[in-house]
Amino acid sequence: MNPLGFRPRINKNYHSNWSAQPKIYPEYIAKDPQVRDCIDAYVRGGTRHSDSRDGTEGIERIEIGRKTDLLLVETRTESPAMLIKSHGRGIEQLGKDVQQILSDKVGRVHVTLTGVAKPYGEPSVLAKYMASQLKNRVAFRRTVKRAIELAGKNDRKGIKIQIAGRLNGAEIARAEWAREGRVPLQTLRAQIDYCYYPAQTIHGVLGIKVWVLRDGPKG
Numbered sequence: 001m002n003p004l005g006f007r008p009r010i011n012k013n014y015h016s017n018w019s020a021q022p023k024i025y026p027e028y029i030a031k032d033p034q035v036r037d038c039i040d041a042y043v044r045g046g047t048r049h050s051d052s053r054d055g056t057e058g059i060e061r062i063e064i065g066r067k068t069d070l071l072l073v074e075t076r077t078e079s080p081a082m083l084i085k086s087h088g089r090g091i092e093q094l095g096k097d098v099q100q101i102l103s104d105k106v107g108r109v110h111v112t113l114t115g116v117a118k119p120y121g122e123p124s125v126l127a128k129y130m131a132s133q134l135k136n137r138v139a140f141r142r143t144v145k146r147a148i149e150l151a152g153k154n155d156r157k158g159i160k161i162q163i164a165g166r167l168n169g170a171e172i173a174r175a176e177w178a179r180e181g182r183v184p185l186q187t188l189r190a191q192i193d194y195c196y197y198p199a200q201t202i203h204g205v206l207g208i209k210v211w212v213l214r215d216g217p218k219g
Contacts, residue, residue, distance in 0.1 A: 002196070003185050003192050003194050003211065004192075004193075006188055007188060010188055011189065011191055015061060015063050016032050016063075016064045016065075017063065017064070018064070018065055018066035028066070031101070031102055034101050035062075035064060035071075035073060035101060036064075038094075038098055039062050039073065039075050039094070039098075039111075040059060040062075042094050043059050043075070059075065059076070059077055059124065059125075059128070060076040060077065060078070060119060060122045060124050061075075061122075061124065062074070062075050062076075063076075069107030069108060070107065070109075070110060071098070071099075071108070071109045071110070072112075073098060073111045073112070074112050075111070075112070075113050075114065076114045076116050077113055077114070077115070077116065078115070078116055078119040091111055091113065094111050095110070095111045098111065120150040120151055121151060121212065122193065122212070123195035123210035124197070124210075126150065126195070126210050126212075127195045127196070127209075127210045128197055129147065129150070130143050130144070130197075130208050130210075131197055131198070131206075133146070134199045134208075135199060135200065135201055137201075137202075139168060140163050140167050140168060140176065140206075141176075143163075144161050144163065144176075145178075147161060147210075148161065148178065148180050152180065156181070156212055156213060157181050157182055157213040157214065158179070158180065158181025158183045158212070158213035159179070159183065159210070159211065159212050160177065160178070160179040160180075161179075161208070161209070161210050162175055162176070162177035162208075162209040163176055163177070163206055163207070163209075164176075164206065164207045164209075165201075165204055165206035165207060166203040166204050167206070169202075169203045173204075181213065182213055183211050183212075184213070192212070192214075193214060194210065194211050195209070195210050196209050197210075
């Protein structure tokens, strides 16, 4: 179960921060994933020919906010400067692409790229890094060990990683996990970050789950 679902308004914020009238609320709900897919395609296109460290795709989080005639999209990524430099269209064209997805129902679109100080402390970046390693046929135990080492350099209290599927091409699917430090998933006050990411390999899809404890419970 996704631990983030229990924690909004306790120690987490929603990634979509807006309110709308009931008649247009379903439309906004449907448009948000399309906006995120457009940003994700832009970032993957920009990093495909760049020297992205360890092959990570680099998106940590995409936050969407709405005002009367303005859509605010903040993308937290590993290296915004390298991404803009490696992509020919520029951030302005990305805003136009997002506006086209919304069928021009918003007056303006403001897209910002924000850098992440310690990207490998974020479970989404770690999961995407692991997916790229598994696609390149790196052994899953080596991949998990390397991911834990990268997360350990970012002063995290604990990390848990699980990979499920046909590991190393085995005929029978199974789940393997590793943990370092504390990861108290049932403590709602604990600062738990979580990400699920599928990795498409030649043997099938592997499901990657990463839990990271940023700090212990307060009080």
